[in-house]
Amino acid sequence: MSTQQKRSRPRFGPLATSPGPVPDLDVDALLDDRGTGIIVCCGSGGVGKTTTSAALALRAAERGRKVVVLTIDPARRLAQSMGIERLDNTPRPVDGLRTNAKGNRQGGGLDAMMLDMKRTFDEVVESQATPEKAKQILENPFYIALSSSFAGTQEYMAMEKLGQIHADAQADGSYDLIVVDTPPSRSALDFLDAPERLSSFLDGRFIRLLLAPAKGPARMMSAGFGLITGALNKVLGAQVLRDMQTFVAAFDTLFGGFRQRAQKTFELLQADGTAFLVVAAPEPDALREAAYFVERLGEDRMPLAGLIVNRASPIPQGTLSADEAMAASARLRKREPGSLTAGLLRLHADQTRMVEREALLRERFAAAHPEVPTAVVPALAGDVHDLAGLRRIGQLLAGA
Amino acid sequence: MAAPTSDADWSRVRLHVVTGKGGTGKSTVAASLALGLASQGQQVLLCEVEGRQGIARMFDVDPLPYAERRIATGLRHNGTPPGVVHALHIDPESALLEYLSMYYKLGRAGRALDRFGVIEFATTIAPGVRDVLLTGKVFEAVRRNSRNKGAISYDAVVLDAPPTGRITRFLNVNDELAGLAKVGPIRSQADTVMTLFRSPRTVVHLVTVLEEMPVQETADGIAELTRAGLPVGAVIVNLVRPRDISPADLEAARDGTLDASRVATDLEEAGVDVADGLVDGLLAEAHDHAERRALEDAQRAVVAQLGRPTYELPRLAGGVDLGGLYELAADLKKQGLA
Numbered sequence A: 001m002s003t004q005q006k007r008s009r010p011r012f013g014p015l016a017t018s019p020g021p022v023p024d025l026d027v028d029a030l031l032d033d034r035g036t037g038i039i040v041c042c043g044s045g046g047v048g049k050t051t052t053s054a055a056l057a058l059r060a061a062e063r064g065r066k067v068v069v070l071t072i073d074p075a076r077r078l079a080q081s082m083g084i085e086r087l088d089n090t091p092r093p094v095d096g097l098r099t100n101a102k103g104n105r106q107g108g109g110l111d112a113m114m115l116d117m118k119r120t121f122d123e124v125v126e127s128q129a130t131p132e133k134a135k136q137i138l139e140n141p142f143y144i145a146l147s148s149s150f151a152g153t154q155e156y157m158a159m160e161k162l163g164q165i166h167a168d169a170q171a172d173g174s175y176d177l178i179v180v181d182t183p184p185s186r187s188a189l190d191f192l193d194a195p196e197r198l199s200s201f202l203d204g205r206f207i208r209l210l211l212a213p214a215k216g217p218a219r220m221m222s223a224g225f226g227l228i229t230g231a232l233n234k235v236l237g238a239q240v241l242r243d244m245q246t247f248v249a250a251f252d253t254l255f256g257g258f259r260q261r262a263q264k265t266f267e268l269l270q271a272d273g274t275a276f277l278v279v280a281a282p283e284p285d286a287l288r289e290a291a292y293f294v295e296r297l298g299e300d301r302m303p304l305a306g307l308i309v310n311r312a313s314p315i316p317q318g319t320l321s322a323d324e325a326m327a328a329s330a331r332l333r334k335r336e337p338g339s340l341t342a343g344l345l346r347l348h349a350d351q352t353r354m355v356e357r358e359a360l361l362r363e364r365f366a367a368a369h370p371e372v373p374t375a376v377v378p379a380l381a382g383d384v385h386d387l388a389g390l391r392r393i394g395q396l397l398a399g400a
Numbered sequence B: 001m002a003a004p005t006s007d008a009d010w011s012r013v014r015l016h017v018v019t020g021k022g023g024t025g026k027s028t029v030a031a032s033l034a035l036g037l038a039s040q041g042q043q044v045l046l047c048e049v050e051g052r053q054g055i056a057r058m059f060d061v062d063p064l065p066y067a068e069r070r071i072a073t074g075l076r077h078n079g080t081p082p083g084v085v086h087a088l089h090i091d092p093e094s095a096l097l098e099y100l101s102m103y104y105k106l107g108r109a110g111r112a113l114d115r116f117g118v119i120e121f122a123t124t125i126a127p128g129v130r131d132v133l134l135t136g137k138v139f140e141a142v143r144r145n146s147r148n149k150g151a152i153s154y155d156a157v158v159l160d161a162p163p164t165g166r167i168t169r170f171l172n173v174n175d176e177l178a179g180l181a182k183v184g185p186i187r188s189q190a191d192t193v194m195t196l197f198r199s200p201r202t203v204v205h206l207v208t209v210l211e212e213m214p215v216q217e218t219a220d221g222i223a224e225l226t227r228a229g230l231p232v233g234a235v236i237v238n239l240v241r242p243r244d245i246s247p248a249d250l251e252a253a254r255d256g257t258l259d260a261s262r263v264a265t266d267l268e269e270a271g272v273d274v275a276d277g278l279v280d281g282l283l284a285e286a287h288d289h290a291e292r293r294a295l296e297d298a299q300r301a302v303v304a305q306l307g308r309p310t311y312e313l314p315r316l317a318g319g320v321d322l323g324g325l326y327e328l329a330a331d332l333k334k335q336g337l338a
């Protein structure tokens, strides 16, 4: 990196680190806009989606919104401090919100819940089927696998829950802002793809065959089907196929309802009141995922509010370059092996290198997506596990 | 780096399974371990099963097919010629087709399976089948038999495995299948695989960083693996910050009582221009670092309580490129894991 670039890099404040003319993400404007009804935090795993959603929800509540945050997998201490360590699949009020100088929060409030994927699925089955039929489904090994480990079920259920909370909030006015965390999938796209994946799976050729082997369009089909069932029985044993058939038959009548609701939630996500925030760490994989996601939102006409680069290395002060710092550190260490200043210089060199690398990664992202408003949140020295920590992240998000 | 040393002996291990919380560095550690083993002259296969092409990205090669590709050579060490690292990207569909053609003469039925979407069905939902296939292929690579003619045989296989939350279930295909395929060839294959996985030829290493959530997950993972009778290997602490500032100085940094004038004098003597708020900047960096280090030390103590051989890898400030992988490999070798 040239000295000129280095000098032109402003030194303080998280927003000041945006490379080039990237627009700043105005978080407070987003939170204060009564038209914002849903905020979805997406991104690949471990980047800080849960932390960011909780921090945004808290900030919005303390600015007067009636907020519910749907978290997926909060760290234990964070869950404790929000009073949601018990998984009961219903929003619970969060205590300890800060009041403003006048001693109120302008009517704002915060509820939080942690998603129980299996329970959400079970509840949907129970609400859609007769008790006997529900029981039959809930006990089927294929249903158990689908509801507890199918890649995408967690995303699907997060959507399902979002749909439920939204419908309830519309009906009784309990919330005016829903903040949604998304599951820790490897790809941010999973959140959008999961419902479709599940329905196309349940709509797949094989399932249709299982449902109506006799009604196949031609003899060819049933001949093929016989071969298949023969092969499967040979490989898996006959019980498996029977379980499969029971499951598919039982599930078929339910599925129309599922699909319809997923479609409605998808439309909700496309509506104006929704804002997607893509969270990424300043790492190649995370930013690549973020870029895919941004492109995908565009294709699906879903409203992107901006990018949050979380856990950025804080910008070191001064203009001492990494190489100079390392050289000076080596000189000092030669004289005095345990030199404190040598250690400090080494830290400074590492920090500078990381900041430069991250800036480069962000520049690459911005080159491909220059229009995406961005907020940069530095890595805090400590963990974020209580309301004070969330408040701090909220301030940094807002550039305040 | 002054990392904890261990006299554990891993030389008889044929299958190194590398797991950890998402994003802690499983893939990086698996790749470094493979390089480290190759630097001892071993022929190594590095496998991935999550469909992410992480190996191709790390080694900067084209996306890997379902075939073993030579991707790197270990470093020459004490005159021993280095071994080679091959890589394999295992996807369940290909594994199922290969499996069927290897063990069954299905003929037309085999093709029909694909045409009717059965392969997709079996590999996406049929409980456990996916994991049976993935682990089955890993098993095949470890225990090459006469059915796979002309295949390379390896001294060690390194698996970039699913994350801690899914690892026990993944390796424990037997239990998964219990409710499902009670008889039949898949079941007996699963039993053979379990025998290898539970033997001292297999170890499951857990990668973590020194933060609360990943360390907690590591502890839970070890307990779960142990309960399932799976052999827990080492804990590999990744992304460790430098530890060259003394405990007393760290404490002073946290309290804000570091001697600024001493630092300024040192800097001047080392020929560094101290204008521009450099000293204040260094002290502020020191404060944050010291706070992070305190958290790390607390978590390091928790890791020590886990009672597993522990290895540490530094956080490379420039990120991990191929050179970085060799650097980490050398570090693992020095500490005795590879």
Ligand SMILES: Nc1ncnc2c1ncn2[C@@H]1O[C@H](COP(=O)(O)OP(=O)(O)OP(=O)(O)O)[C@@H](O)[C@H]1O
Residues within 6 Å of the ligand: A186, A283, A284, A285, B020, B021, B022, B023, B024, B025, B026, B027, B028, B029, B054, B163, B238, B239, B240, B313, B314, B315, B316, B317, B319, B320, B328
């Ligand atoms: N020792 C290290 N020094 C610097 N960067 C590292 C180190 N180890 C890993 N990284 C970086 O951290 C990021 C995550 O690492 P990696 O992909 O290996 O993690 P993973 O556990 O395999 O993640 P996933 O759960 O997504 O598969 C990568 O960008 C990698 O280059």
Ligand SMILES: Nc1ncnc2c1ncn2[C@@H]1O[C@H](COP(=O)(O)OP(=O)(O)O)[C@@H](O)[C@H]1O
Residues within 6 Å of the ligand: A044, A045, A046, A047, A048, A049, A050, A051, A052, A073, A074, A075, A184, A310, A311, A312, A377, A378, A379, A380, A381, A382, A383, A384, A385, A393, B211, B213
């Ligand atoms: N800006 C930050 N500074 C310091 N720690 C952070 C920051 N953002 C997140 N963390 C920590 O990183 C860990 C992972 O964050 P989390 O929000 O659970 O990620 P995700 O939901 O994307 O998997 C948590 O321990 C959290 O406290």
Ligand SMILES: [Mg+2]
Residues within 6 Å of the ligand: A046, A049, A050, A051, A072, A073, A074, A181, A182, A183, A184
């Ligand atoms: Mg999360």
Ligand SMILES: [Mg+2]
Residues within 6 Å of the ligand: B026, B027, B028, B054, B160
């Ligand atoms: Mg990986």
